[in-house]
Amino acid sequence: MTGRAPAAVPAPETLLDETAIADTVERLAAEIAADHPDGVVLVGVLKGASIFLADLARALRDVDVQVAFIAISRYAPDSGRVRILHDVDLDLAGRDVVLVEDLVDTGLTLGYLVKHLESQGPRRVEVCTLLDRPARRILPVRVRYVGTEIPDVFVLGYGLHRADLYRNVPRVVIADRDVVAATPDAYVAALYAG
Numbered sequence: 001m002t003g004r005a006p007a008a009v010p011a012p013e014t015l016l017d018e019t020a021i022a023d024t025v026e027r028l029a030a031e032i033a034a035d036h037p038d039g040v041v042l043v044g045v046l047k048g049a050s051i052f053l054a055d056l057a058r059a060l061r062d063v064d065v066q067v068a069f070i071a072i073s074r075y076a077p078d079s080g081r082v083r084i085l086h087d088v089d090l091d092l093a094g095r096d097v098v099l100v101e102d103l104v105d106t107g108l109t110l111g112y113l114v115k116h117l118e119s120q121g122p123r124r125v126e127v128c129t130l131l132d133r134p135a136r137r138i139l140p141v142r143v144r145y146v147g148t149e150i151p152d153v154f155v156l157g158y159g160l161h162r163a164d165l166y167r168n169v170p171r172v173v174i175a176d177r178d179v180v181a182a183t184p185d186a187y188v189a190a191l192y193a194g
Helices: 018-035 050-059 108-118 177-182 188-192
Strands: 013-016 040-046 065-072 084-086 096-104 124-132 145-149 154-156 172-175
Touching: 013 018, 018 050, 018 124, 018 145, 040 050, 040 108, 050 065, 050 096, 065 108, 096 108, 108 124, 154 177, 172 177
Parallel strands: 040 065, 040 096, 096 124, 124 145
Antiparallel strands: 013 172, 065 084, 154 172
8 A cells, every 4th residue: 555645635425324325225125025025045246245235134124035145356357257256155046036236337247247147047136236327337237126326436335445445434435536546545544533
């Protein structure tokens, strides 16, 4: 790390505070429960969706829920491909599956993951995302459960990160992409202070 950013860096703007996140999670859980009364497998995409997935699973109080995770590599330069680093360790055949994402952006990774899960024979695969940024969409993908649609801004917190920082910030904030690219920990002091 290159150290703290100068004091002139403005504090990030809160996009979703703790109350807004909790309300969104409850709404999404109610939608999922209504569509899957016989139970559902939530598949979280590591690491970003882990906090959202935990809250979502707890909010699904009257539905049988199983939880699994999938981890992927970042896109390899000039390949347009990701790799499965950790696959789901449950049998998905004949099951209702909801793929849980923190943020849907271009749709490329999501499209790949949905096809991968569908190849395992589930009854259906739906997608749930906390944040949807359709302005950057390249591949048209269907997202059944959308928490909040956001403009083309850079966000941190509640699982979203830069250099593995900010995941545990309990809210989602809009940050300056260039600032954290130059100094990944630029907002640490401001976001963890209060």
